[in-house]
Amino acid sequence: MKKSHLLLFLCLLAMTCIGQKKITDKHITHQQERMVFKQWDADKFTPKAGFLGLNPQYWITWALHPNYPKTDLRPLGPVGPQTQRLLFAAAMQNSDNSYKVHADTLRNTALSEAVNYSAALSAIDPLWQIYYRKEFEELLNLSDADLLSGLSSGEKKYFVSNGLYDWYLEESKALLERLQLARTTSVDRGSRIMAYHRMLAEYRKLRAGWEMKKSRVKTYLNTKGVAEKLRNSETSSPVTSRSDIQIANDILKKSKL
Known part of the structure; x- marks a missing residue:
């Protein structure tokens, strides 16, 4: 029984090997070449029309597709x-x-x-960091000690009593408020830099006026003191006939001492 099964298996294997014969058909080969990589060659177009186009295989195969030979079917054509x-x-x-x-x-x-x-980046602006921050440093760190530095108690009292101190402080705070507004407002950088430039010119002018007042107050107070002494001496001494010019010259001489 087993021998018959083995014999049958060998027969089937032999028939399979015989049946696996490579079929080479030129029509199929040409069509594959045409579909993949080669340009269609009219001489390889089969079946051909034959003499006077009387080949029946041609008409059976290509009668409904007369333009097929001329059509390029290559995907990479x-x-x-x-x-x-x-x-x-x-x-x-x-x-x-x-x-x-x-x-x-x-x-x-x-x-x-x-x-x-952006106003958030105005603090790190290169021009502000390099130049304007240093120029506005005294204004940004405004303090009473810096404003009245180098003055005696009498000179400080004069500035406060005459309203010069309050005036300068008010002007400085107004300028500082404008400066902070320019730094915190979202405007064009060029406009912000021009605002810095204008306010710096105003601050320098204000600061120069303040320093000039501080430098002149000592001379003014000395002149005022001499004038009061002369006035007191004149009221206590007998009346003498002196002209205004003589009195002014005496005041100037004593103020220089």
Whole structure:
């Protein structure tokens, strides 16, 4: 029983090996070449029309497809679907790159505009850090000791009693408020720098006037003291006939001492 099964298996195997014969058909080969990589060759178009087009196999096969030999079916041909897909993919890639460049340009422009206008970044502005912060340092750190530094108690009392101290303090605070407003407002950097420039000119003018008053107050108080002494001496001494010019010369002489 087993021998018969083995014999049957060997017979089937032999028939299978015999049946697995490579079939080479030139029509199929030409069609495969045409579909994949080769340009269609009219001489290889089979079956052919024959003498006077009387080949019945031609008409049976290609009667309904007369333009078939002229049609390029290669996927990678000049107008093949794969070529079109590759061209379309390249065009899409080019469009993507263009959109990316445009988006990057918009992003960089937005960032530069944000840096240009944002008040949050005004403190780290290079021009502010290098120049204007140092020029406005006394105004930013305004204190009473600095305003009246180098003055005697009498000179300080004179500034306070005559309202000069309050005037300078009010002007300085107003200028400081404008400076802080320019630093905290979202404006164009150029406009902010121009505001710094104008306020710095005003601050220098204000500071120069204040320093000039401080330098002249000592001379004024000395002159005033001498004038009072002369007036008191004249009231206590007998009346003498002196002209105004003589009195003024005496005051000037004693103020120089």
